[in-house]
Amino acid sequence: MRRAEQLARFLWDFVVGDDWRIAVGVVLALAVTAVVAGASVSAWWILPVAVAALLAFSVRRAAPPRR
């Protein structure tokens, strides 16, 4: 059990890393892309917009503005 837990933790750190919100955001953005594309509407722009927002949000959280 302990080994399985260690493996799960390792895989989490390896793929997800420091900010889990990025992983959640990517999964949501892919889901929205699939739904919109499934409705035969142009969906290529969704991931770039999501990536820009996620990256800006994540680095801003890690580096709050100086007061």
Place this chain on the structure above:
Amino acid sequence: MTASEWGLAVSVFLACTVEAVEAVTIVLAVGFTRSWRSAFIGVGAALLVLAAVTAALGPALTSLPLDVLRVAVGGLLLVFGLQWLRKAILRASGFKALHDEAALYQEGLRAARAAGGARPGVDGYSFTIAFKGVFLEGLEVVFIVLTFGANQHHTGIAAVAAAVAVVLVVLIGAAVHAPLTRVPENTMKFGVGVMLTSFGMFWGAEGAGAHWPGSDAALLGIIPVTLALAVGLVALLRRGSPSLGAGSTAASDDAMVRA
């Protein structure tokens, strides 16, 4: 080769060079201070495990339907790439210590000496540190080669680019007998983050059913836009940078084996 294949080869080469430099630093530190023989056994064991992981995952990945592969692997690559890019942006803007191979090497030497004298036969410390270093850095190489290669059905190109990078770094490391401090790792990590994020976006969207304007040629727009976004974020963050200072390095806050 097409532009997309060149992008694949360059991305894999840069990523693997960075990982190989880090692994060589770790092996050199334990080799010089404790036991070369045990360090090399550790390297060999790590390579065997990596080969087993590749043999198990490679065929499994390539047997998936292309859309499933692209959405799953594109998503993974995007998460992975955004991690790299996030760290690179924080480093470039002064909010995270720069990666310094020389300082990390010195840290490794100190830790190896502090662990006491090397034991006769196989020295457990040297073996473990070399194994962990090569395995963890190598796992990133395997991940990048398999995801890039499987997605474009060019595992061969990805494997050759990775092999060239690793052999080059190992040969130079063996020739100079010192960590490769002149490799511009921070800049390369920034570039790799941009490439992984761009390819992850491209494949993820395609796998989810979206169609990029211009098909594969869209990458020629995605990569510069991602680069511009990252550079813009660095410029914005620098205004509020805490100025870590020139002497501040990753060695002080990172372990010897790190991402």
